[in-house]
Amino acid sequence: MKTIENIILSLLIIGIIFILSTGIPTGSVQLMTVTGNSMEPTITARDVILVDTAETQPVIGDIVSYYYTFEENERLIVTHRIVGIEKGGYRTKGDAYAEPDDYTVSPEDVVGVMLFRIPYFGSLIHFAGTSKGFLTLVIFPASILIIQELIEIRGSMRR
Template sequence: MKEKIENNTMGITPKNKRGSFWKTVGNVAFYLVMALILVWAFWFSRSDDPTKSVFGYRFYYIQSPSMEPDVPVGAAIFTKITDPGEIKIGDVITYYLGDTSVSHQVIEIQSAGEGMQELWFRTKGVANEEPDPELVPAEAVAGVMVLCIPRLGFVMSWIGEHMMMILWLFGLICVLCVLVQWLVRESKKEPKEPQEQPCPQG
């Protein structure tokens, strides 16, 4: 009976090792994905290319109170690249005035040319009393807002300013987590029972 139990234990041990290995791999992969997200946010916030996007989405930090309370200062908004012909009155669009991005609500759409090929949008900040003085041409529109997360802009801005420190700390935390998991796994291993030695015949 004792010999049978020992054989069963030996049969389970490799399976446990395989499970622990894949669990560790999964944890490391999770940490790497999170690190990549931080790097992507840093790249996006620092890039000067107005056409940059990830899977057709862009995000911006709101630094003006012109859209409060709907879109407060410090919020991060996610915009989706949209065909100008699909933009409707009431949509919040992000467009460029030179190197500056503006996110305001569409209050009027004007068209010209055959088949409405040329479009302009009159916009207005929710908190502003008057519409914006200039019409926005369709080619200046970066996208339509689909999501607004208050205060996230402050967080992402801080991350962008302290990216190197965060990456170092994140890497250290990853190493410590893997080390702790390994130590816990080692501490749970049952000590092997000493094998009985046959008595010498004499």
């Protein structure tokens, strides 16, 4: 029984550390979750990507993350592949699309170049951001551990 408890506790700690690490800056390397499907099949919404923010000279073929302001004046980070370099910046395209984006990305808007992706961990992070995910991944396991500790304390008080 103790082995199962240790395994559950270890998985819980690893999961929480991984989820929290996506929001903590780690120098020139940053973990990012993906929300759209514009880069499928290369990157999916179930993936986490590792981005090198120190890379300032991306080349054609690199996958870059950059800031883009949408029509709703919402500034978000987009991750697309560089398909051309122009005087004003970079021409990008999502792998799932036939045509390049209808805008040019200025070098100042580039967050960094993708190093690699971690498949499926994005699903866990997106799930953890929901109320059901928070209950399942944090509250429920923590409650189990608290109840187990209370049972052990009660047992040691009876001795």
